[in-house]
């Protein structure tokens with residue numbers, strides 16, 4: 231997706247969010263003035279803070295789109311991760327304050343003061359927030375913006391909280407029951423949970439999460455289909471915001487290919503991946519000789535019998551030094567690497583007794 235288009239769309243979506251909340255506030259204020267209720271007017275003013283997450287989203291994409299500079303050569307895209315964290319804290323705060331209010335109501339139950347004006351306001355709020363929440367979340371998924379998803383979640387929970395007020399009013403009206411405390415507390419638990427999940431996701435992005443599986447598989451497939459490539463491994467991607475990544479990959483090639491040909495090949499791979507995925511890859515090379523194919527297959531098979539081994543590559547027989555080196559891709563379930571290394575070494579030594587065996591472990595950074 232074009233970053234400029236994405237930024238424009240995220241900003242537009244957030245402007246809709248601000249407009250919807252301003253509209254709701256104005257509607258409440260009008261009713262407040264009309265009915266002469268100071269409480270409703272104050273509530274209308276208070277409602278304006280709901281536009282905050284949209285304002286933060288706009289500021290976030292604006293700052294994130296700043297061009298790279300001397301101090302930040304990878305750009306400013308990661309600012310969007312912080313935006314998401316701030317909005318998730320807003321959701322979390324809303325959940326906590328709603329929980330406190332609800333507990334107060336449970337301790338001191340009060341039948342909600344009912345009138346038609348209040349119902350009109352609540353119904354308007356529920357409708358606006360349901361539509362807004364669904365729209366903003368959908369746009370967030372489409373535009374790969376966690377900030378929008380968080381902002382939309384915030385609006386959806388506002389709708390649910392407002393709806394619960396309505397249910398409480400009805401319960402009070404017809405059954406003389408005061409349930410708004412309990413209902414509010416239950417909903418607050420869900421809001422707090424959602425806030426935590428958004429926060430975890432935001433922090434995960436800052437830490438550097440696993441790259442999107444579909445993308446990494448597509449990148450490897452593209453490379454594997456290129457001429458003279460025997461396989462691609464060790465793909466690593468570093469994100470600097472939702473729409474910028476750089477990384478590296480290793481390819482296996484025949485050991486008779488010349489440096490000039492390798493130069494052309496790796497350039498070709500870089501350009502193809504940059505064109506197709508907008509990702510700059512550094513390409514490293516593993517040489518493969520045709521003489522030891524059978525041994526390589528045996529070694530691969532042996533390694534794969536162990537739990538936690540995902541594959542082998544870069545198996546190279548150095549005839550001068552009598553050295554056999556290989557990379558073994560393992561998942562994060564293998565804790566004692568040193569011990570496992572010894573086991574593998576002795577098993578491989580049985581297959582190729584004339585060589586000293588060196589095992590390197592690769593983590594499975596990408597799918």
Ligand SMILES: [Zn+2]
Nearest residue numbers: 463464557592
């Ligand atoms: Zn490797």
